[in-house]
Amino acid sequence: METRRYKNRIEPISLLGFGCMRLPLIENENNAIDKEKAQEMVDYAIAHGINYFDTAYMYHEGQSESFAGEALSKYPRNSFNLATKMPVVFVSSEEDVERIFQEQLKKCRTDYFDFYLLHNMNEAHLQKVEFFKIYEIIKEKQRQGKIRHLGFSFHDKPELLAKIVKKYEWDFAQIQLNYMDWELQNADLQYRILKDNGIPVVVMEPVRGGSLATLCDKSVEIFKKEKPEASIASWALRYAASLPEVFVVLSGMSTIDQLKDNVQTMEHFKPLDKREYAVIEQALAAYRSSAVIPCTACRYCMDCPAGIDIPRVFAIYNNYLTGKVNKRSMNDFVFEIEYRILGEEKQAHHCAQCNQCAEHCPQHIEIPQWMDTISNFAGKSSK
Secondary structure: OEEOOOOOOOOOOOOOEEOOOOOEEEOOOOOOOOHHHHHHHHHHHHHHOEEEEEOOOOOHHOOHHHHHHHHOOOHHHHHHHOEEOOOOOHHOOHHHHHHHHHHHHHHHHOOOOEEEEEEEHHHHHHHHHOOOHHHHHHHHHHHHOOOOEEEEEEEOHHHHHHHHHOOOOOOOOEEEOOOOOHHHHOOHHHHHHHOOOOOOOEEEEHHHHHHHOOOHHHHHHHHHHHHHOOOHHHHHHHHHOOOOOOOEEEEEOOOHEEEHHHHHHHOOOOOOHHHHHHHHHHHHHHHHHOOOOOOOOOOOOOOOOOHHHHHHHHHHHHHHHHOOOOHHHHHHHHHHHHHHHOOHOOOOOHHOOOOOOHHHOOOOOHHHHHHHHHHHHHHHOOO
């Protein structure tokens, strides 16, 4: 496994990090984690050199930290790095910070966190961090040895990132970075801000919620022509891992096959060369022409008050747009079938335009507008 040195630490950190946000689920069990399959993945990861595991208070509706604590408890504590996050959105008092932190230690079955982040820093959350002295409280935890490295995760604009970087002292930062968001979400500028301030980078969403592992037919054709043996996802992982300030690339894997593919990429890691960057640009141009919705299925928009399954609605529509079935008439049919299977009560036409979902979307998608678009399209396609 390719590794990176983090500051003055003697122990190297695996370049591939195990994200505990999209673990395998038990069918028809209300998003319950399939612990048997997930444990198999954790065991495989550790056996193949992965030693960085990232979870969060909110992941899997509060189940992720408990699973991580259980799954990793069979291994010596000093054999892996555990990262989790303070859910600023749930903090309403200074007492909440202490309560949540203690709850996290208990759920993760640990006395300390190797990497600890203030979760999803944006303008509103920065105000809460200031008002409730969240940074100061967490910084004291670090002085007590309960946190080794203190950072934050970020999904907002570069101007705010620069403000956060200057306001507090940080050991690292976690940003969304991939070859689509390099320009779309200004990841290039975000990366430069962190680099210029000497802040090591953890990358999240390198495969953009799996969308850069599938793409459209034309993009896949471009990648396969260049490297027939390489998976589509491997291009995205290598893109993020080729940046020198990045010390961990997180992958939120849902299957053992995804894990094996990612491990293979990082066990034989080679930075992208000039020609490969050009190939990515060609594939990206083809993908952009399909006009897909940039949803990563993070589910921050859920639960919808109107009952819509927003990520699934987007996934079905994106599958249509990228032309998974080559014949357009058949593609229409597949959309209708998948949309019907979703269930009438979860479909886009129930959108009340409350905008609650858009306010929580890290990708800044105008969700109500898309719900209206998809609702109209579904109505037309069913005629």
